[in-house]
Amino acid sequence: MIFKIKKSSRIILVLIFLIIFLMVLGGGIFLYFLNKKKSVQDNLPPIIKQMIVLNEDIEKTTSDIYNASGKLDSISMVQSRITDIESAIKLIGDLRQLVEENQIAIDRLTEFIEDHTSFVHRKNLLWVFAIKEFYTNHHVVQHHKSRVNYLAAFETLLKYTHTNFQNIMELQSRQHMRSYDVYYMRYRRAADSHNRFNKKRISFQTAFVEDHPEVTPFLPGAHHTGPFKFWDKFSF
Template identity: 50%
Template sequence: MYYIYFVYVTILASLILYESYNKNQPRWWAIMVLFAPVTTPWFIFKSRKESGVILFMIFLSTFSAVAIGEFFLYSNYMEKNKHSHLPPVTQQMIRLSEELKQSTTRLDHALIKLENLSKVESRIHEIKKTIEFIGHLRDIMTENQRAIQQLVKYTSDYKSFFDRKDLDWVFNIQQFYHNRNVTQHYKSLQKYLDSFEDLLKYTYVNFYNITELKSKEHFRNYDEYYLRYRRDVNSHNRFNVKRIDFQNSFLEKYPDIKPYLPGERQTETFKLWE
């Protein structure tokens, strides 16, 4: 805190001291600037008269930049330490909920990207890119599930403490992630990814037989993969709508947990890949 400010005023006072020597002005000017840098313009014009305008503009721009920089540093410091007065158990719960919130947001953004990838024309290099991205998305899902399990376990481990402190919002977060609408959403998402990946892999391996030779056998197999994929897409879209409705109603009932749940969710229904 204030590191930029102290360095800045020290340099500024040193420059005023140098100016005082050159212009044969009082040395206490530098001390005044050191403790009250806003007095710098007065000393500039006292020493340089009209020619001090350029120096004044330089001072004004640099002083403004330092003030803005210190404001952002202070804001970040306050944000990081806003929970420092809370007991360590509560601070850890807040950290876990924040990590889970960030993990869920990453998953939602990845699903939006997958939706965009699935809209592109089915070219073989695009199919490969989508298959690779599904693998990456699975890693994000694993991380997200691990974060959920960690938060739920922590809530259970310190249940007596949270009960004693009447921290109902902790149990409300746990209740949210235990709700059937949320758990079913994750299960349907897993099934959707499995069937989509299977369809893409089959299409990628047999791309020439399907698009060029138009093999009846490969078309039949493709249709089977596609029908299963289509069923899982429609199923997941239904569960996704239920999950969204549940979260909205849950936040209306428990608005105190809103800061601990992702604000932006993957809300659009998945379109069928063609």
């Protein structure tokens, strides 16, 4: 029947058929792997299933942190308008909340592992302890602390700048400009420190994954491999 139709219409019908075929094929493949994944998870011990659920909270908050950090980096390059400063202050507040939620999720997972130590030993699931080892490592802990300090120093600088925007940008008051310099240097020290800890954390995580590839699904992805963008000092 298709061949009895004129050429232009026949091409359209063939294309429609191919599109529908590919959609059905794609849906079938998706359902196959989805069912396969469910089948694998169904055979996991209940404790491992619970660990996967707990880890989902870590994954979500980690992803949200890096998305928000990327937005803050972008805003940091445009800081001559008071509205940009207000946006950055709000974003830092959101980031602080996300960082707290992320740490709570991490603590929940590591405490869960600790509470089920005997089960892990009994079932010979010793790789589980590597997850706790990662999140309690000095480099990871210090990276978290440095990020908290970085956000606090950044917020203090921005709030001072926002409150005294006219004195700094328009009147160029010596007193306010000197205070601004002090807050800015504190911010730069905190940012430099955070970048150093971030590099150490990345190096540690890379080596850790090589030694413990089996726990990779429970660890953060490769985010922020480069230095953070600094909030440029005002040119007075």
